[in-house]
Amino acid sequence: MRLKGYPGDVLLLGVFLLPVVVAVPGLPWGGQAWLYSLAELVGVLALSAFLLAGMLSARIPGTDPWFGGLVRVWTIHRWLGFSAFMLVMAHVLLLALATLPFSIGRSIETVFPPLSDWEVWAGWAAFVTMLIFIAPTLDFFGTLHYQHWKRLHLLSAPALVLALIHTLTLSSVAWVWWLLSALALAAIAWRKLLSPWLARKPYVVDEVDTLARDVVELRLRPLGKGIRWQVGQFVYLTPMDRSLAAGYREEHPYTIASAAGDDELRIGIKAVGDATQALVNIKPGAEVRIEGPYGTFFETAGSGPPGSQRKQLWLGGGIGITPFVSGARDRMSGAAAGLDVCLFYLANRPERAYYLDELVRIAEACDTFTVFAHYMNEEGAITRDYLAQHCPDFAEREVYVCGPPGMIDHLQALLRHEGVPANRIHTEAFDFL
Known part of the structure; x- marks a missing residue:
């Protein structure tokens, strides 16, 4: 994920920090209380990240460009979920350390109180629920089946509710959590219950x-x-x-x-x-x-000089050729006929280049569109020399890559070695969107 900012990032940062601004100033930071206050701060950040991840699950069509496209939204969502999980563990550890100077028994009782302290055990229940649906997505258990992953994520709603029960019963500032929880639960309800019928x-x-x-x-x-x-x-x-x-x-x-x-x-x-x-x-x-x-795959970041558009290099393989087929068909309509594009169609063998005939016909009809087929079973992985032979200025172009992960990794490494900056290399992957 690139570090380039998007308008929606300001909104995300504001929502993430709102509970900190509201809740943290009231905590005691003097004397020996600072460690306990730090534990509370970490807990606030954990729940804030968890709620924000819930809000990003809404996936409302037309809003993802505000945040750099749906793939970037998913990346932010995943990192927020992982961060919330890690912050919860840090919250528990800091609470134990804050009371350890009194006695080991006091420290243990703070983390594992009597069952009558149900609000603390609601927090533990939230953590365990998070563990069930987050841990399998961290690649510890191999590749996760897409539909299994989606079903596991249904546990995010009860985990949020349990986390809110824990926080609202112990927090002195409740309104900020009611506000953010309403937004997060509304986003989950839209995605799971309403969007199948309305969107x-x-x-x-x-x-x-x-x-x-x-x-x-x-x-x-x-x-x-x-x-x-x-x-x-x-x-x-x-x-x-x-x-x-x-x-x-x-x-x-x-x-x-x-x-x-x-x-x-x-x-x-x-x-x-x-x-x-x-x-x-x-x-x-x-x-x-x-x-x-x-998606925002073909959104160019204005990398050329003012008033100009940089030439483009398209590299597509497997079913990843489809966005370039769309772009080629668009050229036949005259929408982008003036922009110089060079497409390399990467396939294992000729019969796997299933769109090639149509793409060649489009290239024959468009002076500024060229197509080259590269068959990896016959010629091996595409090389810098092959690109330079057919497209000498390839390193000066805006580059779009779509295809299998191994192909994308190889091409990104090749392009970066040739001095193409990351902000001119555009890729897209659909893993667990």
């Missing part, structure tokens, strides 16, 4: 174009008013076809392959799991729900 728009599958054995492109027609999108954005698609072998009513993110302004929504899908395998076999006439659009 998702009905579409029907008009056609299923088979691009490869395990890859299709769905052509979707809105049933009513559809969404509007920009090149490089993505949506969440929820199949409503009960006959599917898997994935019924499961939402997953997919990049839009249509040009901006098209009436038809086209989405490229590769079978990588049970749900996507079933979706590859969906039939025309099936109904789906679409929520979005999201």
